[in-house]
Amino acid sequence: MTRINNNYTQLQGSYLFSEIAKRRTKFMQENPNAEIISLGIGDVTRGLPNTIVQAMHKAVDELANPATFRGYGPEQGYDFLINAIIENDYKARGIDITTNEVFVSDGSKCDIGNIQEIFSQDAIVAVQDPVYPVYVDTNVMAGRSGQFNKEKNQYENIVYLKCDASNNFTPNLPDRKVDLIYLCYPNNPTGMTLSKEEIIRWVDYAKANDCIILYDSAYEAFIQEKDVPRSIYEIEGAKEVAIEFRSFSKTAGFTGVRCAYTVVPRDLKAKDANGNVLLYNDLWNRRHTVQTNLHTMLCTRTSQTVKCLSVPLHLQWRRDC
Numbered sequence: 001m002t003r004i005n006n007n008y009t010q011l012q013g014s015y016l017f018s019e020i021a022k023r024r025t026k027f028m029q030e031n032p033n034a035e036i037i038s039l040g041i042g043d044v045t046r047g048l049p050n051t052i053v054q055a056m057h058k059a060v061d062e063l064a065n066p067a068t069f070r071g072y073g074p075e076q077g078y079d080f081l082i083n084a085i086i087e088n089d090y091k092a093r094g095i096d097i098t099t100n101e102v103f104v105s106d107g108s109k110c111d112i113g114n115i116q117e118i119f120s121q122d123a124i125v126a127v128q129d130p131v132y133p134v135y136v137d138t139n140v141m142a143g144r145s146g147q148f149n150k151e152k153n154q155y156e157n158i159v160y161l162k163c164d165a166s167n168n169f170t171p172n173l174p175d176r177k178v179d180l181i182y183l184c185y186p187n188n189p190t191g192m193t194l195s196k197e198e199i200i201r202w203v204d205y206a207k208a209n210d211c212i213i214l215y216d217s218a219y220e221a222f223i224q225e226k227d228v229p230r231s232i233y234e235i236e237g238a239k240e241v242a243i244e245f246r247s248f249s250k251t252a253g254f255t256g257v258r259c260a261y262t263v264v265p266r267d268l269k270a271k272d273a274n275g276n277v278l279l280y281n282d283l284w285n286r287r288h289t290v291q292t293n294l295h296t297m298l299c300t301r302t303s304q305t306v307k308c309l310s311v312p313l314h315l316q317w318r319r320d321c
């Protein structure tokens, strides 16, 4: 008999959100009149606005016409979307990102799950606690977690950064050497954001301690305050220490359409086992070209429209409903 990847035996139960959905369904069947506030997976609740639907129809026509049809696209994503992302999400905020630093995909969940592949097997991982489960589970699968401690409800080799009412849901800097720090802002599940000064503290820490921040900003579109950065790259020097994940899921109601992107700056340096300096950007590009073809023309054209709207999406929803 063949043997399994033994790291999988360290996973606890099922994926958190599947477990919550299963229990919710069971509870609803047993209590059909109960009003439920679900703390499970945060899905969107509106249909797509008309502008987006029209863009999708147009993309179908483009695919139907032999003259404009496109099959396999560039693995990193089509330039027309990457340019729209750079113009609207970064250049508009004074951030200089180049086309070869943006990688389009079918979702942040996949990118966040896959990114750990480009890091060393013995990298020490720090996560906020509570945390979006993908950060932990993918590192368990990769063998970085150590044993699960049932008493503490934590993995032995993962560094947990407490976020509760006692510290205003804002984590302290790690108290020991770590290599990878997953930060999620605005945070799922606490809803907390970090001010510019607080993010500067993390960037300075990462620089001083030679670690990388994996910055999940899936919920950046909800930020209203002026002093809360939308992107970690609003902080000077962050391109040397941070990878950023962005998703269209919550921004544009794309949980069913699927589109996201990850920024891996060319300033982010790595070392191989012999001490040679490499770029994480090259590694991620290599991985992306080998293992993805997931963003479709339909999603890409539609996402381009999202980025180029003159009327913000939330106002379009209001107009359509």
Ligand SMILES: Cc1ncc(COP(=O)(O)O)c(C=O)c1O
Pocket: 041, 042, 106, 107, 108, 109, 110, 112, 132, 184, 188, 216, 218, 246, 247, 248, 249, 255, 259, 260
């Ligand atoms: C914190 C966080 N990051 C990433 C994702 C995944 O986003 P996507 O739909 O792009 O896979 C979610 C989805 O709920 C999330 O809550």
